[in-house]
Amino acid sequence: MIMRGAPANEGLLKYQVFYSRRRTCQENNPPFTWADLTQTHVWVREVAADDQDGSYCLMQAEKWSPTGQAREYILSLSLLHTSMYPGDVLHGEDGRYWECLPWDGWREAMPA
Numbered sequence: 001m002i003m004r005g006a007p008a009n010e011g012l013l014k015y016q017v018f019y020s021r022r023r024t025c026q027e028n029n030p031p032f033t034w035a036d037l038t039q040t041h042v043w044v045r046e047v048a049a050d051d052q053d054g055s056y057c058l059m060q061a062e063k064w065s066p067t068g069q070a071r072e073y074i075l076s077l078s079l080l081h082t083s084m085y086p087g088d089v090l091h092g093e094d095g096r097y098w099e100c101l102p103w104d105g106w107r108e109a110m111p112a
Contacts, residue, residue, distance in 0.1 A: 012048035013093055015055045019044050019079050020087040034097045034109045041089055042077045052090055052098050052106045059084035 018041035045064075049055040058064060061082040065071070074082050086102040089109065097109035 012050060012054075014046055014048050015052070015093070016046055016091040017044045017055065017059055017084065018042060018089040018091065019077070019081065020085070020089070021078070022087055034091075037089065037091075037097070042079060044074075044077065044079075052092075052100075055090050056084050056100065059088075 018037060020041050022040070044059075047055050047058045049058055061070070065082055070082050074080075084100060086100050088100045090098045090100075090106075092098065098106045099109050101107050
């Protein structure tokens with residue numbers, strides 16, 4: 001595949017990365033629920049990192065698509081952003097879901 005990033009290495013946590021279909025993220029958006037995931041988000045890829053912040057760094061365009069390799073892939077998913085952005089979601093191998101927030105880091109997603 002065209003995307004770069006950390007492979008699933010021993011000692012790192014695997015995260016499934018889902019980008020929001022919403023065009024904007026605001027602090028007053030209702031909390032994300034994992035039951036709504038397929039309606040609100042699109043799976044982009046898997047990364048391996050120490051934590052959510054490490055995953056966020058790996059999902060910045062300059063890391064995984066430094067010369068625009070992911071552009072066609074992102075467009076094929078009907079998404080408008082290559083870098084991870086507030087409102088996007090990580091699903092950790094521990095089963096927990098985390099929503100990226102504009103100013104406060106991460107919020108754990110709740111069941112429906």
